[in-house]
Amino acid sequence: MELYPTPRDVALIDVYHLGRPHVISAFLLLGEAPALVDPGPASTLPALKAGLDAYGLTVADLRAVVLTHIHLDHAGATGLIAAENPDLVVHVHERGAPHLIDPSRLLGSAGQLYGDRMATLWGDVRPVASERIRVYTGGETLRLNGHLLRAFDAPGHAKHHLVWFDESNGAAFVGDNTGVRLPGVRMTRPATPPPDVDLVAWQRTHDLIEQLHPQWLCLTHFGAYSDVDFHLTDARLRLQQWAEIVRQSLLSGHDEATGVAALEAALASEAAHLSPAEQAAIIQQTGPLTLSWRGLARYWQKFGNLGAAS
Ligand SMILES: [Zn+2]
Numbered sequence: 001m002e003l004y005p006t007p008r009d010v011a012l013i014d015v016y017h018l019g020r021p022h023v024i025s026a027f028l029l030l031g032e033a034p035a036l037v038d039p040g041p042a043s044t045l046p047a048l049k050a051g052l053d054a055y056g057l058t059v060a061d062l063r064a065v066v067l068t069h070i071h072l073d074h075a076g077a078t079g080l081i082a083a084e085n086p087d088l089v090v091h092v093h094e095r096g097a098p099h100l101i102d103p104s105r106l107l108g109s110a111g112q113l114y115g116d117r118m119a120t121l122w123g124d125v126r127p128v129a130s131e132r133i134r135v136y137t138g139g140e141t142l143r144l145n146g147h148l149l150r151a152f153d154a155p156g157h158a159k160h161h162l163v164w165f166d167e168s169n170g171a172a173f174v175g176d177n178t179g180v181r182l183p184g185v186r187m188t189r190p191a192t193p194p195p196d197v198d199l200v201a202w203q204r205t206h207d208l209i210e211q212l213h214p215q216w217l218c219l220t221h222f223g224a225y226s227d228v229d230f231h232l233t234d235a236r237l238r239l240q241q242w243a244e245i246v247r248q249s250l251l252s253g254h255d256e257a258t259g260v261a262a263l264e265a266a267l268a269s270e271a272a273h274l275s276p277a278e279q280a281a282i283i284q285q286t287g288p289l290t291l292s293w294r295g296l297a298r299y300w301q302k303f304g305n306l307g308a309a310s
Contacts, residue, residue, distance in 0.1 A: 002021070004025075004183060005223075006027075006224045007169040007170065010166075010224070011030055011051075011055055012025045012028075012223060013054075015047045017040070018121070020285075022285055023221060024041070024044065024074075024221060024222065025221070026039050029066075031144070031146040032146065033147075034061055035064035035065065035066055035144050036064075037067075037173045038066075038075065039077040040077055041072055041077060041122045042076040042079070042122060043122055048077060060084070062081070062085055063087070063088060064088060064090070064091060065078050065082070066142070067090065067093070068162055069093065070100060070158075070160060071176075072107075072110055072121075073221075075092075075096075079127055082126075082129070089133075090133045091134050091142055092134075092136065092162075093135070093160040094135040096160035097135045101127055101130050103125050106125075113291060136162055137153060138151055147166050147169075149165065151163075151164060152208055154209075156201045156203075157175065157176040157191055157197065159196045161175055169215070170215030171214065171218050171224070172209055172216065172217055175220055176220060176221065177202070177209065178235040179219070180219070180221040181223065181225065181231070182222065182281055185281075188231060188234045188238055189238055189270075190235070190239040190292065191221065192299075193291040193292065193295045194291065197295040197296060199243055217231055241266065242263060243300075245259075245263055246259060246263070246293055247296075247300050247304060256297075260290050267282075
């Protein structure tokens with residue numbers, strides 16, 4: 001098993017989404033009360049279990065699942081894990097909890113995006129019983145033995161997003177709020193799928209993360225990074241750039257295919273300084289940017305004054 005740099009008492013489990021490395025990481029909080037931050041999708045539960053096994057743990061040993069948000073690539077396995085371990089508690093944003101209890105709406109909207117690939121991508125998403133769930137709106141703390149986690153409301157990528165800051169080791173579990181990155185590569189990309197992207201809220205969330213002065217940013221896609229200043233600056237810049245590309249594309253009346261191509265060209269030029277192997281890895285990790293384009297386009301159509309040239 002490949003080992004990655006991580007904060008103290010935290011392990012990274014690569015769940016090999018669709019068999020690919022470096023797409024989805026689950027973070028394991030080690031100690032007397034082992035817990036998972038974002039266990040990943042239901043489809044990758046066997047790889048998650050293999051990862052736990054490498055630390056001498058099983059699902060039965062876990063005390064908690066701590067969720068940054070309830071998108072299927074982060075939280076899809078929660079129902080299966082909770083069913084397997086009746087003592088485990090799930091910690092989630094108040095706005096995300098209803099979708100854990102009844103995933104039908106979440107599955108319906110994901111189905112519109114992913115169509116007949118749903119089962120392959122995300123697997124068997126089971127509901128979580130409400131009595132197993134603790135809800136957060138930001139401002140609360142959660143103590144898991146050696147880990148003292150503070151919850152922060154962190155909209156931008158999703159309305160129901162939390163950032164969890166572990167005061168014991170300076171790790172910020174930022175979910176998708178600081179974008180996507182490959183291990184060893186000094187470059188981030190935004191994660192902007194529909195339907196909740198909110199650029200104004202997102203900026204406030206970036207401010208919040210900065211003010212926490214974390215020693216580590218733990219990204220679901222993919223890994224833990226200690227070059228926090230670089231990462232945050234880069235993540236802010238890329239988000240602004242991509243948002244502007246989509247805004248301009250909408251103003252020019254482009255169709256979606258042209259808009260997506262413009263984003264893909266931007267990514268290619270941002271990655272031009274990297275080695276060919278790194279560029280290929282990024283393209284594989286990212287896939288088509290259709291969803292990124294749609295999330296930003298939806299934001300501008302909802303909130304942007306596309307008639308004004310500001
Ligand atoms: Zn994600």
